[in-house]
Amino acid sequence: MAAAVAASGWIGRIKEAALAGLVAFALALPLAGIETTGAETGPGFVTRFDWVAIAVAAVFCGKLLLGFLPSQLLPHQRAARSVAASEGRTILYIGLGAAAFALALPLMPFSSRYLVDLATSVLIYIMLGWGLNVVVGLAGLLNLGYAAFYAVGAYSFALFAQDFDLSFWQALPIAGLLAALAGILLGLPVLRLRGDYLAIVTLGFGEIVRLVLINWGSVTGGPNGINGIPRPTLFGMPFAPAAPPGATTFSQFFGLGFDPVQRVIFLYYVILLLALATNWFSLRIRRLPIGRAWEALREDEIACRALGINPTSVKLSAFAISAMLGGFAGAFFATRQGFISPESFGFQESATVLAIVVLGGLGSQLGVVLAAIVLVTLPEFGREFDQFRMLLFGAAMVGIMIWRPRGILANRAPSIRLKPKGVS
Amino acid sequence: MSYFLQQLINGLTLGAIYGLIAIGYTMVYGIIGMINFAHGEVYMIGAFVSLITFYVLGALGVSYVPLALLIVLLSAMGFTAVYGWTIERIAYRPLRGSFRLAPLISAIGMSIFLQNYVQLLQGARIKTLPPVVTGEFHLMESGGFVVQLSTLQIIIVALTVALMAGFSFMIAATPLGRAQRACEQDMTMAALLGIDVDRTISWTFVLGAALAAVAGLMVTLYYGVIDFFIGFLAGIKAFTAAVLGGIGSLPGAMLGGFIIGLIESFWSGYFPSEYKDVAVFGVLILVLIFRPTGLLGKPEIEKV
Numbered sequence: 001m002a003a004a005v006a007a008s009g010w011i012g013r014i015k016e017a018a019l020a021g022l023v024a025f026a027l028a029l030p031l032a033g034i035e036t037t038g039a040e041t042g043p044g045f046v047t048r049f050d051w052v053a054i055a056v057a058a059v060f061c062g063k064l065l066l067g068f069l070p071s072q073l074l075p076h077q078r079a080a081r082s083v084a085a086s087e088g089r090t091i092l093y094i095g096l097g098a099a100a101f102a103l104a105l106p107l108m109p110f111s112s113r114y115l116v117d118l119a120t121s122v123l124i125y126i127m128l129g130w131g132l133n134v135v136v137g138l139a140g141l142l143n144l145g146y147a148a149f150y151a152v153g154a155y156s157f158a159l160f161a162q163d164f165d166l167s168f169w170q171a172l173p174i175a176g177l178l179a180a181l182a183g184i185l186l187g188l189p190v191l192r193l194r195g196d197y198l199a200i201v202t203l204g205f206g207e208i209v210r211l212v213l214i215n216w217g218s219v220t221g222g223p224n225g226i227n228g229i230p231r232p233t234l235f236g237m238p239f240a241p242a243a244p245p246g247a248t249t250f251s252q253f254f255g256l257g258f259d260p261v262q263r264v265i266f267l268y269y270v271i272l273l274l275a276l277a278t279n280w281f282s283l284r285i286r287r288l289p290i291g292r293a294w295e296a297l298r299e300d301e302i303a304c305r306a307l308g309i310n311p312t313s314v315k316l317s318a319f320a321i322s323a324m325l326g327g328f329a330g331a332f333f334a335t336r337q338g339f340i341s342p343e344s345f346g347f348q349e350s351a352t353v354l355a356i357v358v359l360g361g362l363g364s365q366l367g368v369v370l371a372a373i374v375l376v377t378l379p380e381f382g383r384e385f386d387q388f389r390m391l392l393f394g395a396a397m398v399g400i401m402i403w404r405p406r407g408i409l410a411n412r413a414p415s416i417r418l419k420p421k422g423v424s
Numbered sequence: 425m426s427y428f429l430q431q432l433i434n435g436l437t438l439g440a441i442y443g444l445i446a447i448g449y450t451m452v453y454g455i456i457g458m459i460n461f462a463h464g465e466v467y468m469i470g471a472f473v474s475l476i477t478f479y480v481l482g483a484l485g486v487s488y489v490p491l492a493l494l495i496v497l498l499s500a501m502g503f504t505a506v507y508g509w510t511i512e513r514i515a516y517r518p519l520r521g522s523f524r525l526a527p528l529i530s531a532i533g534m535s536i537f538l539q540n541y542v543q544l545l546q547g548a549r550i551k552t553l554p555p556v557v558t559g560e561f562h563l564m565e566s567g568g569f570v571v572q573l574s575t576l577q578i579i580i581v582a583l584t585v586a587l588m589a590g591f592s593f594m595i596a597a598t599p600l601g602r603a604q605r606a607c608e609q610d611m612t613m614a615a616l617l618g619i620d621v622d623r624t625i626s627w628t629f630v631l632g633a634a635l636a637a638v639a640g641l642m643v644t645l646y647y648g649v650i651d652f653f654i655g656f657l658a659g660i661k662a663f664t665a666a667v668l669g670g671i672g673s674l675p676g677a678m679l680g681g682f683i684i685g686l687i688e689s690f691w692s693g694y695f696p697s698e699y700k701d702v703a704v705f706g707v708l709i710l711v712l713i714f715r716p717t718g719l720l721g722k723p724e725i726e727k728v
Contacts, residue, residue, distance in 0.1 A: 026506040030473045030499075031545050034480065045479045142525050144532070189713045196459045196528050197712055200663060204705035207660070215698045347656065351536055358529055391540035397533025401526045402518045 017063040024059035028052040095366055102272055106265045113261050116268045120336065122376045123271040124329055129356040129368035130278045131325030136354070137363030138286065139318035140298025141191075142199035145206025146353050148186075149323040151213060151345035153179040153330025158226045158340055159219070168232035172331050179327020180320040182209075187319035191312050206350055213342040225341025229334050231263065232270060239263035267336050274332060278325050279365055285321070294318050348390075355393045359400055426566045431693040432686070437577045437646065439685025440584035444639040445662035446669070446677035447591065448508075448632030454608045454672035455628055456520070461531035462511055464659015465538035466633045470504040470640025471650045472542060475551055478644075489556060500641045501634040508633025509626055511538075517622065535655075543652040550651045553644055580642045587638065588678055591631075595674060600627055608672070657701065661688070664708040670721020679719060 033052040037044045102123075106116050132146050157175040160166050166174070190201045213220045220226070231239060237250045239262055250262060285291040293314045297304050301311055334340050356375055360367025375393065379386035445467050452460045477499040478492070486492050515534045519527045560574040595601035603624045606614040615621045643658075644650055665684040669676025684704060691700045711718065 023506060023510060026503060027510060030476050030503050031469070031542060034476050036476060036479055036546060036551055045476065045483070140525065142528060190709065193712055193716065195524055197667075197716065199525075199528060200459060200660070200667075201709055201712055204660065204664075204708050208702050208705050211699065211702050215696075351532065354529075354532070355536075358533075387544060388540075390536055391544060394533045394535070394537030394540060398515045398530045398537065401522070401530040401533070402515075 013064060013067045016067070017060050020063040021056045021060035024056045025052065028055040091366055098366075098369060099276060106268060113264055116261075116264050118377065118380060120264070120268045120271055122372050123268070123275050124333055124336075125353065125356060125372040125376050126369050127271065127275040127278050127329045127332075128326060128353045129360065129372050130275070130282055130365065131322050131329060132353050132357050133360075133363060133365070133368055134282055134285075134294075134325065135318050135322035136357050137361075138282075138291065138298065139294040139315060140195070140362075141315060141318065142195060142202070142354075143319075143322070144199050144203035144347075144350055144354065145186075145209070146202075146322075146326055147345040147347070147349035148202075148206040148209035149179045149182055149326035150330040150333070150349065151209055151342070152182045152323075153327030154334040154340050154345070155213065155220060155226070155330075156327070157331035158229045158334045161230045161335070162226070162228070168230070168331075168335050172328060175331035176324045176327040179330065180324035182327075183320040183323025184316060187316045191315040191319065203347070203350075206347060210342050210345055210347075213345065220342070223342060225339060225343075226334075227339050229338050229340065231338065232267070232335050234266060239266060267332075271332050271336075274328055278328070281325075283365065290314065290317055352390075352393075355397055358397055359393070361404075426564055426569050426571045427693065429563070430569075430571045431689045433571070433573055433577060435686035435689030436682060437580050437685070438689055439665075439682035440581050441639045441642050441646070441681075442658070442662045442665045442684050443678040443681025444584055444587065444635045444642075445658060446665040446681045447588075447674060448636050449663050449666040450669070450671050450673060450677040451604070451628050451632050453666070455604060455611075455625060456516070456527075458516065458527040459531065459663065460516075460629075460632075461528060461659070462515070462534040462538060463632065463636060464655035464657075464662070465535050465542075466504060466508055466511070466655070467636040467640045467643075467658055467662075468650075468652065468655030469507050469538065469542065470500050470633070470637030471644045471654065472546060472551075472640070472652075473503045473637065474500040474641040474644045475553055475650060478553055478556065492556070497638065497641060500637040504637035504640070505630045505634045508629040508636075511633075512626055512629040517625075535659075539652055539655065546652065548652065550649050553648045553650075555648060556645055576645055580646065583638065583642075584678075587635065588674075591635075592674060600624070604628060660708075661704050664704055664711075666718075667708060667716075668711050668718055670718030672722070673718070673720045676718055676720035 029052055032055060033049050034045050034047055037046055102119070105111060105119055128146070128150065132143060135141050135143050153175040156178040157168075157171050160171040160174050161168070186202070186205050190198060193201065214223050216222070233239070234250055237253055239250050239260075249258070250256075250266075256262070286295070293304070293309050294317075296307075297309065297311055297314055304314075305311060333344070352375065356368055356371040359374075360369070360371035375389070378389050378392075445463065448463045448466070449460060452458065452463070474496050477496045481492050481495060486495070511534055515530045516527055519530055557574075557576045557579065560572045563571040563573055565571070595604060603614070603619045604627075606617070606619055607621055607624050611621055614624075639658075640650075643654070661684055662681065665680035666677050667680070668683060669678070669680030684707070687707060688700050688704060691697070691703045695703075
């Protein structure tokens with residue numbers, strides 16, 4: 001196409017741009033040019049033809065300018081390019097630096113309750129992203145219903161903590177195990193399906209879980225959700241102004257005055273601990289035979305089968321581990337909010353986590369961190385950003401797939417490779 | 425009995441709508457082997473274009489209903505087809521030959537984008553359309569329960585059957601249909617024999633989008649209420665229909681659409697209706713587990 005444009009020169013370029021402008025006109029005319037209004041006053045609309053004009057002009061100029069770009073910048077020229085192995089060390093140092101910064105964040109002079117709270121939200125998404133990365137990035141299975149496992153973790157934590165009076169640390173493993181069980185239950189029958197069918201089935205599963213949560217009112221509280229979920233304690237010491245009988249509060253034990261910030265900071269450290277454990281876990285498991293089998297399966301299933309790897313059980317392990325990590329994150333989410341409802345676990349949530357993984361780069365740990373920071377902090381800059389957030393993320397997912405299919409920080413190279421012959 | 429008949433009528437109407445959307449999924453899957461996740465959004469856009477055209481016609485004072493319907497039909501099909509074409513051109517064409525999940529992820533991104541695009545441009549609130557086509561027949565009455573068949577339901581089913589017939593003819597007997605079938609079998613060979621593959625794929629998306637737009641128009645007329653989120657559920661259900669009928673098969677898509685419509689309608693008639701979507705998703709999972717080729721599909725062999 002680029003050659004054809006060069007050959008016909010200016011006229012061709014303008015012609016192409018004009019065609020693109022015409023398409024933009026047809027796209028913008030009904031939806032942008034006419035806004036329907038007035039549900040109460042009967043059918044009505046306002047016209048916004050200036051918006052159409054802007055859209056057409058933008059597309060025309062954009063297409064014209066795109067014609068001048070050097071052709072190697074165009075998408076089809078650079079389909080796959082992975083980061084060289086030498087960059088691995090740099091990424092390691094960046095990761096260590098980021099972890100150190102995260103550890104010190106609540107002690108920094110510029111830190112505030114708001115900032116720590118925001119960082120906690122970011123860390124929840126980082127943890128979810130890393131959990132989903134196991135199944136999407138490493139094993140190459142697309143899971144569109146990840147929020148279901150997040151929900152299973154959150155709800156089982158809430159129910160166990162409330163009905164059986166378990167503390168956060170006792171209920172956390174149960175939540176993780178139940179989420180893993182849900183992963184196995186879903187995975188067992190469907191994992192022999194092809195990749196894109198699997199994606200749709202997980203999507204259906206996510207919706208089923210959400211609908212059950214809404215409609216099974218006697219257990220899940222229906223649309224109202226569950227209230228008054230117990231807060232986590234530090235070795236049995238609650239973060240409260242006054243201790244329940246037979247216990248000391250955190251502030252009494254350390255002889256500090258009670259301050260709600262203490263709990264915010266404590267929660268921050270809990271999720272940081274969970275997230276770092278997740279990261280360590282997934283970095284290590286990649287080097288175990290099971291992790292290598294995941295990556296091998298992602299690249300070529302038929303070859304794996306020929307080598308005696310059982311695809312179903314390998315996929316199942318990835319699915320279960322990823323679900324378990326999601327369950328941990330869900331349990332933390334429940335204890336942090338103190339309140340959960342089905343609204344927090346819709347497809348939007350699954351899509352957000354998937355967007356984080358895709359934008360960060362499938363299989364890249366650091367990329368997930370960056371994407372989560374951008375995604376979660378963007379709405380904090382103002383309402384307009386919040387509205388445009390998902391719009392931009394949808395567009396970015398398409399763009400990433402076209403320009404950098406391996407993600408911004410691509411690291412899809414196999415974790416372990418044979419040294420080429422002749423190089424000692 | 426009369427209650428059963430009423431559910432049957434409602435189910436067939438619903439099924440016609442799902443079937444029209446399912447054709448878009450099945451054609452695209454047949455040719456390029458990807459799930460066009462944004463197809464539900466295309467249907468939603470079709471519904472919005474229909475609604476907007478109705479509003480504009482109302483303001484212009486076009487009150488003769490058949491004429492208004494014809495204009496809206498053409499406008500919805502035309503504008504939505506442009507969306508279908510653009511989606512393929514921007515989000516899928518550059519990804520041919522990329523790794524397997526890339527087009528699906530891109531399609532999910534496109535779907536999120538389109539949903540928010542319509543929400544930003546048209547607002548998040550529901551949009552309503554006063555009834556345009558009125559009139560109904562009372563088929564039978566027993567025990568105080570009247571079985572109704574509305575004119576609109578007849579139009580919906582008749583239009584669907586007509587479109588299906590036209591479509592089958594097109595696939596069977598026109599050069600475009602031949603090109604489509606050739607691309608479905610072997611894209612490289614088709615290209616070598618002088619078929620413009622890109623063009624054929626573009627046309628597939630255009631036609632699929634136009635049919636989805638008809639479904640959008642029908643839903644706008646039938647329920648009179650739409651919002652920017654309707655594409656998600658309808659998309660999954662239509663996909664289920666396509667899979668149930670056997671993905672890649674046109675009659676299968678239609679059959680699957682009717683079955684899904686009937687399941688949904690009978691479920692909400694006889695069981696707790698809050699779980700009707702669960703029933704449809706359950707069907708999807710069961711079909712994929714036990715008969716991934718669907719009712720009318722051909723088995724697929726994965727080659728190295």
